[in-house]
Amino acid sequence: MNSTIETIEATLREKLKPEVLRVEDDSAKHRGHAGARQGGGHYIVTLVAPAFEGLGLVDQHRLVNEALKDLFGRDIHALALNTYSPTQWKSSGRP
């Protein structure tokens, strides 16, 4: 467990009150490329939050980006997002 993951998780839990939250570190796959050398990792975030209900993908991602904005460019180099409202999550049939 690294501390950036913990920071991402804590920040998202506080700001978006997610029902499901998964943060994975994908940095190893990107080691050595220009962005990775500047520091800041690659993360994959899966998030199910009531705040996403009724929003399009762009607005869902904006909420996450806004919540994590202080980490961008420093701790986060790249972020892959899978966002769902609770309704979308149920109908997606994912565990």
Add this chain to the structure above:
Amino acid sequence: MSDVQQKIAQQIQDNKILIFMKGTPAFPQCGFSAAVVDVFNRLGAKYETVNVLDDPEIRDGIKSFSNWPTIPQIYIDGKFVGGCDIVREMYQRGELQPLVQAATQSS
């Protein structure tokens, strides 16, 4: 609006489908940019790209222009569509194809 912001607005206005990316379609410099190019190639869509690595002002400027912290960024018909995950998700849901079709036919 600053010069850079104006330049970006003009680029978006001039191109029906515009991808701000790292590298070029033939030589993408980032996996996320490569994935976006791949989606539009599969759709057989005609698109233009801006390589943000060629221009640090655009690289920073596009982030504030769209209020979006990451690259790639995709604009269709002057509208911000999203980044890599959104384009892939829309493609899988079948929502990207009609958008692309409408944009390319309206010229």
